[in-house]
Amino acid sequence: MTSSLRLRAGLVSIALLAAFLGIWHLATRSTGPVATMSPEYAKLMGLTATQGKSAMPGPLDVGAKLWEHLRRPFYDNGPNDKGLGIQLGYSIARVGTGYLLAVLVAIPLGFLIGMSPLLSKALDPFIQVLKPISPLAWMPLALYTIKDSSISAIFVIFICSIWPMLLNTVFGVASVRKEWINVARTLEVGTIRRAFTVILPAAAPTILTGMRISIGIAWLVIVAAEMLVGGTGIGYFVWNEWNNLSITNVIIAILLIGIVGMLLDQILARFTRMVTFPE
Amino acid sequence: MSMFDDPFDADRNLGAGCVCGQHRSAREHEQAALRCEPVESEEKRYEGVIASAVMRAMFPQDVARRAFLKSVGASTALAALSQFFPLQTATEVFAQAGVPEKKDLKVGFIPITCATPIIMAAPMGFYAKHGLNVEVVKTAGWAVIRDKTINKEYDAAHMLAPMPIAISLGLGANAIPFAVPAIENINGQGIVLAAKHKDKRDPKDWKGLKFAIPFDYSMHNYLLRYYLAEHGLDPDTDVQLRSVPPPEMVANLRADNIDGFLAPDNICQRAIYDGVGFMHLLSKEIWDGHPCCSFAASREFITSAPNSFAALTRAIVDATAYASKAENRKQIAEAIAPANYINAPVTVLEQVLTGTYADGLGGVKTDAKRVDFDPFPWQSFAVWMLTQMKRWGQIKGDVDYKAVAEQVYLATDTKKLMAEMGLTPPASAYKSFAVMGKTFDPAKPEDYVASFKIRKSS
Numbered sequence: 001m002t003s004s005l006r007l008r009a010g011l012v013s014i015a016l017l018a019a020f021l022g023i024w025h026l027a028t029r030s031t032g033p034v035a036t037m038s039p040e041y042a043k044l045m046g047l048t049a050t051q052g053k054s055a056m057p058g059p060l061d062v063g064a065k066l067w068e069h070l071r072r073p074f075y076d077n078g079p080n081d082k083g084l085g086i087q088l089g090y091s092i093a094r095v096g097t098g099y100l101l102a103v104l105v106a107i108p109l110g111f112l113i114g115m116s117p118l119l120s121k122a123l124d125p126f127i128q129v130l131k132p133i134s135p136l137a138w139m140p141l142a143l144y145t146i147k148d149s150s151i152s153a154i155f156v157i158f159i160c161s162i163w164p165m166l167l168n169t170v171f172g173v174a175s176v177r178k179e180w181i182n183v184a185r186t187l188e189v190g191t192i193r194r195a196f197t198v199i200l201p202a203a204a205p206t207i208l209t210g211m212r213i214s215i216g217i218a219w220l221v222i223v224a225a226e227m228l229v230g231g232t233g234i235g236y237f238v239w240n241e242w243n244n245l246s247i248t249n250v251i252i253a254i255l256l257i258g259i260v261g262m263l264l265d266q267i268l269a270r271f272t273r274m275v276t277f278p279e
Numbered sequence: 280m281s282m283f284d285d286p287f288d289a290d291r292n293l294g295a296g297c298v299c300g301q302h303r304s305a306r307e308h309e310q311a312a313l314r315c316e317p318v319e320s321e322e323k324r325y326e327g328v329i330a331s332a333v334m335r336a337m338f339p340q341d342v343a344r345r346a347f348l349k350s351v352g353a354s355t356a357l358a359a360l361s362q363f364f365p366l367q368t369a370t371e372v373f374a375q376a377g378v379p380e381k382k383d384l385k386v387g388f389i390p391i392t393c394a395t396p397i398i399m400a401a402p403m404g405f406y407a408k409h410g411l412n413v414e415v416v417k418t419a420g421w422a423v424i425r426d427k428t429i430n431k432e433y434d435a436a437h438m439l440a441p442m443p444i445a446i447s448l449g450l451g452a453n454a455i456p457f458a459v460p461a462i463e464n465i466n467g468q469g470i471v472l473a474a475k476h477k478d479k480r481d482p483k484d485w486k487g488l489k490f491a492i493p494f495d496y497s498m499h500n501y502l503l504r505y506y507l508a509e510h511g512l513d514p515d516t517d518v519q520l521r522s523v524p525p526p527e528m529v530a531n532l533r534a535d536n537i538d539g540f541l542a543p544d545n546i547c548q549r550a551i552y553d554g555v556g557f558m559h560l561l562s563k564e565i566w567d568g569h570p571c572c573s574f575a576a577s578r579e580f581i582t583s584a585p586n587s588f589a590a591l592t593r594a595i596v597d598a599t600a601y602a603s604k605a606e607n608r609k610q611i612a613e614a615i616a617p618a619n620y621i622n623a624p625v626t627v628l629e630q631v632l633t634g635t636y637a638d639g640l641g642g643v644k645t646d647a648k649r650v651d652f653d654p655f656p657w658q659s660f661a662v663w664m665l666t667q668m669k670r671w672g673q674i675k676g677d678v679d680y681k682a683v684a685e686q687v688y689l690a691t692d693t694k695k696l697m698a699e700m701g702l703t704p705p706a707s708a709y710k711s712f713a714v715m716g717k718t719f720d721p722a723k724p725e726d727y728v729a730s731f732k733i734r735k736s737s
Contacts, residue, residue: 037641044630044637049554055533080417081619140426147430149423230419239419243390243526244622245549 021059028058057248065248066255080240082232084252088260091226091233094150095218095264098157102214106162107207110169111195114203120170131163135221139228149229156225161214168210172203204275212268219261234260377586379410384587387418387427387436390621391525391543392631392650393464393572394437395611396598398621402614405598409590415620420524421494428577429455434584435576435591437463441664443575444687445496450673456578459656460592460689460696461599463572467631467650468499468562469547470506472539473532474555477640482510491523491531491540501667502565503541508733509715515671515735532556543571544631544650545623550639552627557639561649566714568653570660592696599654600702605647608632655697656688658708659721666724672735680724 031052037045047053057065073085113119135156142152176199184194226235234253241249384406388394398415400406406413418424421439425446428436443457472479479485485507492499504514514520523531525546531537533555540546541562550556562569574595581588601607612628615621621628630636634649661684668674690708697704709721719727728734 038643041637041641041643044552044626044643045554046552046624046626049552055553077617078619079414081617081622143423143426143430147432149427149430149432228419228423230417230423236419240390240417240618240622244618245526245529245553 024059028054028056030054055247057251061248062251066252069252079231084234084237084256087232087234087237088256091222091235092260094153094226094233095157095215095222098154099161099215099218101154101158102162102165102218103211105158106165106210106214107169110166110207111173111199113166114170114173115195115199117174120174127163127166130159131167133159135160136224136228139225143229149231153222153225153229153233157218157221160221161218164213164217165207165210168213169203169207172206172210173199175206176202201275201277205272205277208268208272208275212265212272215264215268216261219257219264223257377589379587379590380584381434381587382410382412384411384413384434384591385416385432386413386591387416387424387433389421389424389437390417390623391572392545392615392621392628393467393543394621395615395632395650396461396463396595396602396652396654397437397574398615399602399611400594400598402620403598403601403611405594405601406591408597409594411587411590411594413591413594417620417622421497428457428575429453431577431580434580434587435574438573438575439494439497439499440570440573440660441496441498441501441668442494443573444661444664444683445668445673447687448674448683450496450668457575457687458578458581458689459573459575459661459687460588460693461574461595461654462570462656462660463574463595463599463652463654465568465570465651465653466561466563466648467544467571468502468541469544470503470539470541470559470562471532471547471550471556471639472559473535473537474557474639476538477557480559482507482512485510485512485538486517488538489519489521489536491521491528491537491542493522493525493528493542495522496668496673498562498569498571498664499541499543501664501671502562502569504671505667505714506541506565508731511733513733529553529555545621545627548627548631548636549623551637552624552630554639558636558644561646563646563648566712567648568651568712569714570657573656589696592693593700596654596693596697596700596702599652602652605633654693655705656690656693656708657705657710658684658688658690659710659712659719661688662709662721662724663714663719666719666728669724669728670731670734678724680721 030047037050042050048055069084073083075083076086113123138156138159139152142155143149146152146155180198180202181194184198189197222233223235223238226233227239228235230236230239234257238250238253241253386397388397401413401415416433418427418436421442424433424436424438425442427433428438429446438459440459440462443459446455446457448454476488490503492503494500500520503520507514507518512518521537523537523540525542528537528540528542528546529550532540532550533553539556539559547556547558551558562571574592576588576591602611609629609632612625612632616623616625616628631650634647635643635645636649638644658681662680665674665678665680665683669678685708688708694704694708711718711720713719
């Protein structure tokens with residue numbers, strides 16, 4: 001029954017994709033040569049003007065270009081032109097660094113706050129104010145004070161991915177069942193041991209959920225940050241191709257950003273499943 | 280007109296007259312359109328500079344030199360001279376100049392044709408020739424280029440000509456002394472209107488239209504405002520001016536969000552290439568020979584690494600001189616089109632650089648000076664920009680036009696470097712010019728500001 005459901009769902013997915021590509025293809029077809037132009041003039045003009053080609057590339061254009069990129073993902077033609085693989089590598093490295101820093105800060109801090117109702121109440125207003133700030137709002141400030149664009153990008157990842165992790169850790173730690181803590185207390189387990197053997201395993205699923213939300217945010221932020229500071233990374237690639245008004249390459253970048261984001265999310269989802277326990 | 284005169288030509292004048300020796304007097308020299316064109320080869324040029332110095336030393340009086348040359352002939356004279364003066368060695372020593380304190384440099388640029396000399400100097404080897412290893416880094420926008428140069432991530436950068444003045448004055452940034460040793464390009468912008476405005480060629484009909492400019496402290500802003508005001512439109516109230524990054528201008532024009540823009544080239548031509556707009560006029564029709572972008576560095580870099588700075592300036596001046604020659608333009612277009620540099624179709628860049636372009640209305644036009652390259656940082660340009668900053672309320676109160684211009688536009692240093700390189704720098708750093716037929720006198724900036732009917736009252 002489940003396998004037939006999966007099969008049917010797969011078929012519907014494929015049909016939807018085919019319909020989407022078909023409509024896309026039809027909508028972006030060339031309309032054939034437009035108005036008569038002198039050949040000398042036509043030679044100086046782009047396809048949009050001479051053949052009525054849609055400004056939006058069709059799925060075939062995108063596919064061909066994508067194949068071109070996939071065939072040589074790691075070429076390096078100097079500081080401003082690198083293969084998509086290298087660009088994605090830069091972005092993932094930045095996200096990884098900023099995110100790990102955020103993990104190192106958010107989880108211990110969240111633990112402390114979660115275990116202490118006083119700290120929790122005292123820090124809450126700060127966290128609530130800092131949490132909703134858009135990543136790009138931090139960018140000029142970071143550039144100005146850190147004075148290094150790639151560290152600034154990492155800082156922005158850090159500052160934006162820290163809040164969901166922190167809040168989830170606080171919530172997870174604070175809502176560990178009182179019975180379990182009381183049992184630990186009757187057995188005279190020390191505070192540190194209690195934190196590691198009782199609270200951490202109990203709060204782990206919530207903490208990992210926070211981490212999963214954070215990695216999603218970090219990946220969202222990196223593209224915007226790299227578009228702003230430039231240099232390297234998939235965000236820079238999008239900006240550079242936008243500068244060239246190459247919608248084809250922008251679409252390819254969007255597709256790849258989506259795929260990498262999904263993979264990152266799946267990795268954390270797997271971790272979450274590993275620490276989840278049936279109650 | 281070659282900058283460096285052959286010292287072995289009896290008919291040339293080495294000493295008297297103007298600096299370049301091409302004209303009878305300094306005045307005539309200034310009146311002639313100044314172009315910096317390189318001699319065939321670098322070595323030849325340096326050799327010429329040395330030889331000329333030696334000849335001048337030997338024959339302080341030109342009459343004697345001419346007589347000598349006439350009697351023995353140029354080749355004999357050269358041979359004779361080389362015997363007792365090691366011309367070759369002297370040339371080599373001269374070409375090396377000081378050893379750069381810092382060889383690995385980063386220079387930021389914005390991907391537009393204005394940056395041509397900065398960009399092409401990398402693939403065409405101009406930096407390498409002057410002993411530098413320069414990485415040219417594409418940058419996302421003018422504000423970022425400003426911040427990264429202030430941060431010292433870049434040693435020097437491509438900036439809009441008014442930007443170093445604005446930064447030095449602390450407009451839109453902290454006041455940090457910046458300097459301009461060379462102008463990147465002159466002309467090279469245009470007013471493009473959406474295809475649907477084909478019939479609105481008279482600016483008087485433009486009331487209520489929306490225009491885009493790339494940055495507030497830019498020649499684009501000042502030229503568009505000037506042009507509109509000359510046609511009786513107040514740019515602050517009669518039309519809308521928006522700061523929009525150039526690539527978005529084309530997309531916005533297509534989407535009908537704006538009616539036109541005054542933008543740097545290849546963006547103008549790109550809009551035409553994609554069939555969304557037409558060239559209303561080239562910026563050179565507003566002011567022929569106006570500066571557009573500059574090559575800028577902070578004072579701190581200049582004082583901490585003077586030899587690197589001099590070598591960098593030499594490379595830029597060299598590249599600029601090379602770019603000013605029409606016959607090199609096709610080759611340059613190909614060199615700077617790849618994704619690593621401007622990242623634009625070669626056809627578009629070629630149309631901009633060679634000046635034979637489709638106008639978007641079905642015609643092909645030719646204007647060899649559509650964009651041109653002339654490195655000399657005229658201080659009167661800076662004074663003009665300051666008058667416009669004053670006119671549109673960007674600076675308030677009293678301005679010491681001359682002091683600011685001379686602090687930021689390093690005409691004296693550039694003059695020295697150009698002379699060393701065998702190029703002809705002009706005698707004075709102030710020249711008068713006309714913008715839409717109105718003459719600008721750099722000695723009377725306040726009167727100039729006051730003479731405009733349309734301006735922001737301050």
